[in-house]
Amino acid sequence: MAQKPSIAKGTRDFSPSEVNKRNYIMDVIKKHFKTFGFQPIETPSFENSDTLMGKYGEEGDRLIFKILNSGDYLRKVDEEVLTKKDSNSLTFKISEKALRYDLTVPFARYVVMHQNEISFPFKRYQIQPVWRADRPQKGRFREFFQCDADVVGSDSLLQEIELVQLYDAVFTDLKLEGVTIKLNNRKVLAGIAEVIGESDRLIDFTVALDKLDKIGIEGVSKEMGEKGISESAIEKASPLFSLKGTNLEQLNILGELLRESDLGTKGVEELTFIIEALESLGLQSANLKIDVTLARGLNYYTGAIFEVAAPEGVSMGSIGGGGRYDDLTGIFGLKDVSGIGISFGLDRIYLVLEELGLFPETADSSLQVLCVNFGDKEAMVSLKLVNQLRKNGIRADLYPSSAKMQKQMKYANNLNVPYVVLIGEKELEAHSFVVRDMIKGGQTEYSFNDVDQFLKQL
RNA sequence: GUGGUUGUAGCUCAGCUGGUUAGAGCGCUGGAUUGUGGUUCCAGAGGUCGCCGGUUCGAACCCGGUCUUCCACCCCA
Numbered sequence: 001m002a003q004k005p006s007i008a009k010g011t012r013d014f015s016p017s018e019v020n021k022r023n024y025i026m027d028v029i030k031k032h033f034k035t036f037g038f039q040p041i042e043t044p045s046f047e048n049s050d051t052l053m054g055k056y057g058e059e060g061d062r063l064i065f066k067i068l069n070s071g072d073y074l075r076k077v078d079e080e081v082l083t084k085k086d087s088n089s090l091t092f093k094i095s096e097k098a099l100r101y102d103l104t105v106p107f108a109r110y111v112v113m114h115q116n117e118i119s120f121p122f123k124r125y126q127i128q129p130v131w132r133a134d135r136p137q138k139g140r141f142r143e144f145f146q147c148d149a150d151v152v153g154s155d156s157l158l159q160e161i162e163l164v165q166l167y168d169a170v171f172t173d174l175k176l177e178g179v180t181i182k183l184n185n186r187k188v189l190a191g192i193a194e195v196i197g198e199s200d201r202l203i204d205f206t207v208a209l210d211k212l213d214k215i216g217i218e219g220v221s222k223e224m225g226e227k228g229i230s231e232s233a234i235e236k237a238s239p240l241f242s243l244k245g246t247n248l249e250q251l252n253i254l255g256e257l258l259r260e261s262d263l264g265t266k267g268v269e270e271l272t273f274i275i276e277a278l279e280s281l282g283l284q285s286a287n288l289k290i291d292v293t294l295a296r297g298l299n300y301y302t303g304a305i306f307e308v309a310a311p312e313g314v315s316m317g318s319i320g321g322g323g324r325y326d327d328l329t330g331i332f333g334l335k336d337v338s339g340i341g342i343s344f345g346l347d348r349i350y351l352v353l354e355e356l357g358l359f360p361e362t363a364d365s366s367l368q369v370l371c372v373n374f375g376d377k378e379a380m381v382s383l384k385l386v387n388q389l390r391k392n393g394i395r396a397d398l399y400p401s402s403a404k405m406q407k408q409m410k411y412a413n414n415l416n417v418p419y420v421v422l423i424g425e426k427e428l429e430a431h432s433f434v435v436r437d438m439i440k441g442g443q444t445e446y447s448f449n450d451v452d453q454f455l456k457q458l
Numbered sequence: 459g460u461g462g463u464u465g466u467a468g469c470u471c472a473g474c475u476g477g478u479u480a481g482a483g484c485g486c487u488g489g490a491u492u493g494u495g496g497u498u499c500c501a502g503a504g505g506u507c508g509c510c511g512g513u514u515c516g517a518a519c520c521c522g523g524u525c526u527u528c529c530a531c532c533c534c535a
Contacts, residue, residue: 004509006508006525009525009526009527059459059532059533059534060533060534063533063534102535132533134532134533135459135532136528137527137528137530138528139535140534140535141535144535146535296534308535317535318534318535319535321534321535343535345534345535347535348535349535372493372494404491404492405493405494405495406491406494406495407495408494409494409495409496410495410496413495413496414496420494420495422494424493425493426493434493436495438495438496441495441496443494
């Protein structure tokens with residue numbers, strides 16, 4: 001009996017139009033990755049579990065897709081482990097591989113394994129799918145693409161500046177104007193925790209602080225209290241909750257607040273350097289905003305933290321994120337290699353561009369020229385033209401049968417083909433072809449000797 | 459992982475307190491139009507009402523389970 005097919009939760013099929021539009025975004029991102037000097041690598045879809053496990057926190061471990069061992073995987077497991085029914089300890093016995101959860105950890109592994117072939121600083125980009133066993137929501141999938149650019153082997157703050165410019169370049173090129181690049185620094189967060197005497201609860205503190213724009217000052221205070229942060233500490237931190245003014249004004253206030261913390265002061269200095277440099281260099285269309293409440297992201301960030309928010313009015317989580325991690329490769333045995341990277345959330349950028357109608361017409365058309373088929377003789381001549389166009393890199397095709405004109409035109413229309421070529425009896429005799437502009441509606445007749453003129457128009 | 463929500467034609471959705479043959483718009487196919495798409499007119503095709511089970515004389519509608527969608531939490535691109 002035939003059963004209705006379906007696809008797994010949080011996954012999607014992509015139709016031609018969607019793939020075209022996704023490629024458009026990817027091509028733009030890739031173009032700028034290259035112009036900024038990044039080189040491509042790829043890593044396997046799945047890694048050994050111990051490469052991934054424990055790198056993303058407890059929550060992350062739960063969201064990693066584990067791959068069952070091959071063969072009779074239960075046979076090797078001790079009776080004791082089986083009877084205890086403890087999933088955590090059993091997992092390691094029956095699963096030794098897992099799907100990649102992000103591109104950063106596999107990259108760190110790559111750097112350590114290939115350290116002798118790599119010239120540092122190493123700038124790499126990587127565009128591949130990642131998998132998370134999360135509950136899907138809008139803009140949140142279990143399989144999605146990340147587009148990462150990372151630099152390892154340089155602790156220069158120029159990298160931070162460059163990566164902000166890279167964000168700006170990509171989003172400007174995509175015509176997605178008005179994105180906000182939020183900037184923070186882990187050292188500032190650690191400094192605050194130090195100054196208020198809650199260094200031990202840095203993570204709890206930052207996770208709560210991160211929710212400020214969502215649950216408000218009261219909500220944040222309440223959550224901090226619940227996590228065991230003292231009232232006086234919350235009180236001390238409260239100026240943070242309502243920081244106002246320009247980026248540099250905010251940094252001044254922060255500098256005052258963190259005067260007694262060396263680490264915090266260092267963080268403020270770093271941010272100030274970055275902000276001043278970028279203000280003097282200028283950004284094309286993105287807004288740059290200091291946001292001390294920005295604490296998202298993985299536990300391994302040690303310096304700068306980035307997050308990109310869609311333009312105002314678009315309800316979408318962050319469309320990009322990143323940061324500096326001073327010792328990511330350390331966990332794989334390579335010490336003192338500083339790295340920094342950013343990621344573009346392809347799938348979310350797609351949804352935002354779609355919502356704002358920002359895809360160019362051409363992004364969704366895979367054919368540039370379609371020849372109408374009027375019959376065998378005409379088709380042969382059309383094919384000659386098609387071949388000539390194809391040799392010039394034009395995406396051209398001939399309708400395969402001499403169906404009704406209406407049907408062929410409709411086909412061209414549905415495929416968003418901008419130019420339809422007509423070679424019928426008349427044109428055959430005149431040794432010419434008629435080009436119909438499907439967007440403007442007009443028609444032009446060319447002699448077969450003037451194909452170049454038509455090519456120029458494309 | 460917790461709580462909630464959604465599913466009816468290819469798409470967007472109607473469908474009354476459970477009642478006989480489940481509808482609309484768009485799209486699709488054919489025709490008006492044997493060399494012209496996106497506008498018009500006419501006709502037609504297309505549905506195991508997500509799936510499995512239960513209650514009932516009778517279920518798209520009520521109940522249970524399951525899958526999926528979206529939302530909140532958690533976390534995050």
